[in-house]
Every structure is written in structure tokens, then in C-alpha cells.
Amino acid sequence: MRAPLLVEHAATKLDGPLLFLKRTVEAALGDAVEVRGRDGHARLGRIVALDDQALTIEVLESSAGLDLPSTVVRFRGEPLSFALGPGILGRVFNGVGQVIDGGPPIAASEHRAIDGLPMNPVARALPRDFIETGVSAIDVMNSLVRGQKLPIFSGGGLPHDRLAIDVARHARLRGAGGDFAIVFCGIGLPYDSAEAFRSALEASGALERTALFLNLASDSSTQRLLTPRYALTAAEYLAFVEGKHVLAILTDMTNYCEALREVSSSKGEMPSRKGFPGYLYSDLATLYERAGCLRGHPGTLTQLSILTMPADDIAHPIPDLTGYITEGQIVLSRELDRRGVRPPVAVLPSLSRLAKDGTGGKYTHPDHPALASQLYAAYARAVQTRVLASVVGEDGLAEADRRYLAFGRRFEQDFVHQDGPRTLEESMDAGWRLLAELPRNELTRLSDAQIAAHLA
Amino acid sequence: MSARAEICWVSGPVLRARCEGAFALREAISVGPLGLLGEVVRIEGEEIMAQVYEDTTGLKPGVEVRGSGLPLSIELGPALLGGMYDGLLRPLGGPDTAFVRAGASFGRGHVVAAFEPAVKPGDALSAGMIVGTARVGDGPLQKVLCPPDMAGECLWVAAAGLLADDALLVRLRGADGIEHGFAMRQRWPVRTPRPVARRLPAEAPLVTGQRILDTLFPVALGGRAAIPGGFGTGKTVLLEALARGCEADVIVYLGCGERGNEIAGVLEEFPELEDPRSGRPLMQRTVIIANTSNMPVAAREASIYSAVTVAEWFRDQGLNVALMADSTSRWAEALREVSGRFGELPGEGGYPAYLASRLADFYERAALVETLSGARGSVTLIGAISPPSGDFSEPVTSHTKRYVRAFWTLDVKRAQARFYPAVHPLMSYSEDAARFRAFWAGQGADDWWALRQRFLALLEEQARLERMARIIGKDALPPRQQLTLLQAEIFNEAFLRQSAFSAVDRIATPARQAAMLRLLARWMDLAEAALAEGATLAALAAVPSLRALARMGEEIGNQELQGFEALRERVEAEHTGLADKHQGGDDAGTAAG
Structure with a gap:
């Protein structure tokens, strides 16, 4: 036939x-x-x-x-495949890879299937290059490395867009430069958010290094399932064919998951948690796992995806399954936002799994991991003390506990909050200054030599 | 003899096909021109249903399916150690394999091994008997066994020397008079446990080098343990620490539906590290099986059986094998996904009703055994569980709990304070701990059981007092109870916290664990005595050596046990006369020397 x-x-x-x-x-x-x-x-x-x-x-x-x-x-x-070639940077595409900026079509040098292929784990190189984002809560506490996939868990109305733009604007490798590109993928984005991203990138001069993929809230939901695939195919092309260091920003993954649920239910599939299909984990993995470094390839692909947690619930299937796939998460807190902390990064639930590979002696500073660990221990104790104080009152606390309360407040106001980007050195100094106020005897995550060197 | 069929329906990793000829349940099949590997899971009249272990994009009705006549099997041999395989034990790697393509043939080719026969023509060969040894390159010496399903009179055996692992090694005549032959590389169906002479009761722990596990919640050699924990609680880091430090001869590390970068990390790190037992590169005792989360989902379902079959292969050589499975939840989800595609009736949490029995099948393959050749070997299973939303009442966690004997619960609060390993001492247990008193006595620690009980009681008391302090305030507690809180805090920090990345503290030998326990117990006695004699709590908390105690894991290594003696003397000196001082140590801010 x-x-x-x-x-x-x-x-x-x-x-x-x-x-x-x-x-x-x-x-x-x-x-x-x-x-x-x-x-x-x-x-x-x-x-x-x-x-x-x-x-x-x-x-x-x-x-x-x-x-x-x-x-x-x-x-x-x-x-479905995507025709790609040199010259996709600086262009704007719709959710299915068609040029929508009124310019000429892309001169294609190759067609790539949009579903991609799984990277062979043996061929992966371990991501190690520390990226300085200018954000203390990320650089010191949850360091981002090239080839990592680190999502931002946010909520409606929180300034996640601004954080992503700041990171995109300031991200740099310490020392060497390298050829840097941004792939921005808007999934079900309201027109004004998409426009805000575009103009922010334009204002910082980053637009000509950026390929934009826009699926607007008014576009069809089935298309939403393809937009990140087109964008990541372009990102893979830029990273592994053109050899660039690509930062892919995907926002908002919650819209993607909602679209997946909608299409799954119209196919009559068996629903699982909260009506999402049982394969949500595998499906998200086919997107998130498209980040990394390959041996023998100069380019890297780093993913920063944004998702808004429905009802700020981190146990909701979308953030839950995402957290099981990605290499950590940056969590934003509504409470810190209300108190005017910018960026409102909730440090305790945030995590970067690859920080251990990209920090320390060879990569940042030999005492960086110990500093982060000690700040975590002290801030966790401060938060615990805060719970205690909410019941018995601050006056009912012992002197040592009151010191931790003060530490917790200053940590949020002077370390997490920042008015402009900081270098890693500036961020680390801010951290040491805070630790200097705690009893030396309790700084058990620091060695005597580290205390002598930084807290003398 | 191989049957044929034609696809009539495809959906994701599963297909239906109309067959000519008879297929058997669980028979391996080859699908389409690429020869994609699959397995028959259901037969209905003229139709078979099968799951396919590779990406099915491009398959369509009319495509041919061929039967193999054999159950789904994997190839085992002397070349496994140090290698990296997919869920069906096909090597991952070779040139131009940056991305994994469906149907790509990762042929293993021949691997040459130095063979040394231990039998001669005329010998009677029994199933599972040792017929010689083999060594690949500079790797460890391995035993070559007669396959468990063969026996008879040896007719011919290859001469000593280098030999391809798939070349004929031994010819024998079975009891039925038919001649058989086998090579060093042998096939075994993954879903069938390899036979043993008998199972033995647990008697010794698998020493993991992790203080909280060895001392408080030990797992038996040949036992089963589970590590449940929400995301970011450190399951993978703990499993990797176990793979690095535990005292097993062979480690099978299964990355089942997890991250690609983690596998890259293991691959980069393990060749650099040294096996604490043999002094060889750690990689030479390790087999890695990887089916990352974006690789085909059905192969994830099979990978857990491949891994345990590999573990049994080494166990039969008389070795102690530890299998780390990260994560069994992803395996269960693969089961659910495939089941859903077949339209099976879902049970609890959407999982198929046979989830519990499949979990039982898997965990039952852990054992301490006498092998067919009379040696002792073991397979210890350690499975991570990723409960959705960190909810431990979900089906995978609750079913697993019924089959494992050690349960190491990871706690979000501890992980958020970067307190690793984040094993929660009050939510974890070991059913076998009491059996290991003799083992610890053999390590020179006949007081281990008493110390263990004392510290477990301390942690229990801490939880009770903290609940109380939350209502009345810590200062309102009597000094004796405040001291208990201080003791528990130091015990947590000094003993239970252990960095997986510290060169000194990565692995703690039983001797070091016992030394630390004794030193902490000694300090507790001193502090309690001083308090009874009138020392203030502030003075007790300001003793400078507390900082040294809290950091001793980081500072005093396995080879420096005399360091604990020195520290004990210092602790003792700083507690003498503490009660007599009017006010002890008003400034807690001085760094310890």
C-alpha cells in the first residue's frame, strides 16, 4: 500500500x-x-x-x-522537527518554531526532531563550572553550575520574573568569558509578562544573544506541550552544534503541566494525582534532562525553569515531581516578599545538588563550602528559635537563643536582601560578617583555621 | 521455532500484535527492522501484548514482531566489573554515543580474560561448581562456574591462557547422555532467582562506614534496607556514600529513573577513589546500571531485575554483594505506567494490584546463602524510596516497610539545616540490631549494645523535652533536663552528622565509631557528675573542649584513634573542679585552641 x-x-x-x-x-x-x-x-x-x-x-x-x-x-x-541554522539568535518564534518577528525565515542547515534523544549518561561530563549570578542566596548558599537544571519554585505574584532576568543579565563565569546565549521559552505566558521579559532583555543588550519562543496564554494548550521542545531543540543546537554556553529559561512550567492534564483527559487516559496523568514524571524528565555537558563538546546547556506552585504548596505534584528530577530548587517565599526582602529566596528549602562539584578550592574559594554549611546550620537554628519565641515570647528565651534570633533577622535583611548584584567575594564577606556575631564555640562547621582566618 | 506476529496497536512503550505461532508469556521479542527489544506480558487468543524497552516512535501497525523462544535474559560474564550498562545490561558507551538512539546496537564484542582451569576431562561437574578462575586485565580474580542448569561428566576444558569470554570453555555430557558446552559469558533469565544450596540466617552486619547506620540501625549482610525520603533529603548522596564505603566485595549501583548528571558524577569520582578493602580503584568492584529518567520507561521496569541478577551472579562466586537501587519508586511508577497503558484496573494510588507481590519478589532475592559450590555469599539490597510529597503512607513506602528489616527515614528538617546524613533517629529502625552484639564484641566493643541503648534513650528524651520546652520555654526546664538537651545536641553534631565529602570523615570504621561513642559517654558522665556537685549549666556549656568534641569526626581519622584518648584527657581535665569555680567560663566566644 x-x-x-x-x-x-x-x-x-x-x-x-x-x-x-x-x-x-x-x-x-x-x-x-x-x-x-x-x-x-x-x-x-x-x-x-x-x-x-x-x-x-x-x-x-x-x-x-x-x-x-x-x-x-x-x-x-x-x-515533528525544527529547521535550525546560524542566525536564530535575536529572533522571535511562536510556540511551534515559526518566525513571528516579521523577519526573513531561518536559513536551515539541519533538521532536528523536537523530542530529542536522551543523552548517554556515559557521554555526560560532570557540570563543574561555577556561574556567578550576582545573587548571594544562590552564589554562596545554592551555587549554580554550567549544565545544571535548577528551577525556581515560586507563587503567583512573586518576583520570579525579575530574579530570572537578573540571573540572565549578570550570569558570568569567573575568569574566562566564553560564548554565551539565552533561549527564552514562554509557555502560556500573558502578553504583558512576555513583553516585560523582551524589553528587559533588550534594555540590557542581551536580546541579540537571545532566541525567544513565545506561546502566549491565548494560544492553544496543545501547542504548549511543544513550545519547550522547540526551545530546547534550539538550545541543544546552540550548545552542541555551535558550541555556545546556553542558559535556557522556561516559564511557566505550571502552564505546561496544566496543558498536559487537559490533553490527557481529552484522550480519556487514566488520571493519577490531582488529575495529572501517571506519566507526568517521565514526561517532565524528557524536558528537564535535556540539560548538561557532553564530553568533547565545548558548549553547555543550563536550565532555569520557573514554576508557580499552585496555592504555594510545595507538595503539589508539579513542584514535587520537578524537585525529584532537577538538581535542586530555588524556593521563593511570600512571607519574605511581604517583608520587602528582594529577592525573597527561602534559603532553607532551597538546594543546589551540584554545588558540591562546583565550589571549593579549585572552583571558588576553599572555605566556601564550610561557610555555606555554617550559615545553613545557624539560620536553621534561628528559624527553629523563632518558632519557640512565637509561643513563649522572646523574653522567655535564653541569651544564646536571642542571639540566634538577631542573626536570623540580619541574615534575611543583609544577606538575602540585596539592592544590586554582588560578586562572590562581596557575598562571602557579607556571610562572614554575620557569623562573626555568633559565639565561636558554636560554629562547629568551621575549622579553627577558618575561624582564625575570617572571624579574627 | 520462533513465532511471528504483526503489530496492530501501539501506545507509548506497549503494543498489541496478532500472532502466527505460539508465543510464551515473558518471552523476549524483537520488534521491527531495528530489532527493538521487548517482552510478552499478556496473551489473549490470537493477540499478544508486549512492552518494548526502547523508544517506540516510528512503529506502526503492520510492523513485524519476532519471538526469540527464550525468556528475557541478560549476558553475565567476567567483564562486568567496572562497566556501565543500560537497564538490560547492554553496555552504554562506545564511540559516537553522545545520545542514546533506539535500536542502536551496543554489541559487547569479545572481551579477553585470562582463564585458569580447575577441572579436567573426566571430572564430574555439578551445577554451580567452580571450574576455574578468570581475570580481565588487571581486574580482580573471579571464579568461573558451571551454569546452575548444567551438570555431567567433563569431556573437554579449555587450556589455561587468554580466552575470549564467549568462546567455548567446557564441554560436558549430561545425565541424559547429551553433550552441552558453556563459555565464561553466560545467559540467565532476569526474572528467575539463581538457585542456591540453602539460605543462612543473618549473623553479621554489612559495615557501611556510616556511624548512624552501623551503630544505631545496622543492616545485616544479606539483609534488606530501605531509605525513604522526599526530594532534597539526600537519598542519592547517602547511597553513593554507601557504595563508596561499605564493606562489600562487589557493588551493583542501579540508577533507576534518576538524573543523568548523577551517573556522570559517579563515573568521574569512582575511578579516582580507592576501595578501602582491596586498595584497587573503587570502580573495579562496581557495576553501574543506568536507566535515567528520560530513557525508555519499560526498561526501567526491567532494570531492577537485571541488577539483582548481576548481584546474584557475583554472590554465586562466594562474594558479598551490595545492591543500591535508586530509586524503587521510579521502578514502581514504570510498573504503573505500563499497567495503565494496558488498561489494567488500578489499585491503591493508581499502582497495579500486584505492586506488593512484585516488591516482595525483589526484596526476597536478598540473602546470605551457601552457594551451589559450597561457598558463602550474600546479596544485600538497599533501596531508596521517593514518596510523593514526602508522604510515607503511600503504597510503595508502606509495602516496602513490610519486607525490609532496616528502615532509614530521611528527615526534611535535618536536610534543610544541611545536617547529613539526614536519617531521623526516631523514625528509623533495625530489626536485626540485637543479633550483632557478637560482631561488635569481636571489634573490641562489647559495650556497644549498652552504649547504643543509652544514646537512643537520650534522643528519645530530647524529643520529649523539646516538646515541653516549646510550651514553657527552655529556661523553665530544670538544669538536669537542660543538660540532657545539651548532651543530645552534642551527640547529634559529634556523632550522627557525618560529611560524605570530607576526606577524613567519609568512612568511619567500627573501631572509630566505638571510640567516639565511649568518649561521648565519658563526657556525659563527667557533665552529669559536675552538675550534681553544683556546677552551673552555663559553665558546662562553655567548656572549650565541647567544640573539639563536636568536630572530632572531622578532625580525628580512622588511623588516629589515640587522638580520642588525648581528647578524653582534655575533657576530663576541663571538668575537674568545675563545680568549685564560682562562675565557669563567662565568655563562650573564645575559640578552642
């Missing part, structure tokens, strides 16, 4: 973004199609299920206006 390219009069059912066809062609799972309705408008789609009688197409743009008799489907005979 030779596959005809065009299929007419085969549609049997339309349900939301899904189009069901009688199977009259040899098509494979994942193949790309174009769906043309009465209006003549071609919509991108892909095959998501098939058996010997029927096939199911997920339409990636609005399916409004399609009908059964006049719908024509064109089969491409290959999975």
Missing part, C-alpha cells in the same frame, strides 16, 4: 484538540501532519495513537472551525 500524501473524507470524530481518522495510510506514531479545514487554514498536528482501524491526531492550534466532511490531512511521514 503506497501512502497517499493527502487524506480526505476520513475524519470520524472531533473532540477538543483531538481529531480521529479512519486509518487509510501507513503512518507512524509521532508523525507530523497538517490539518486543513473548510477555512483553508493549515494547522500543525501529530499522531498520538493508532491501531489498525483508526488514528488519533492532536491538533496543535485551535481546532475551532474544523468539520468532518471537508477536513483534509496531509501526512509528512516523519516526526
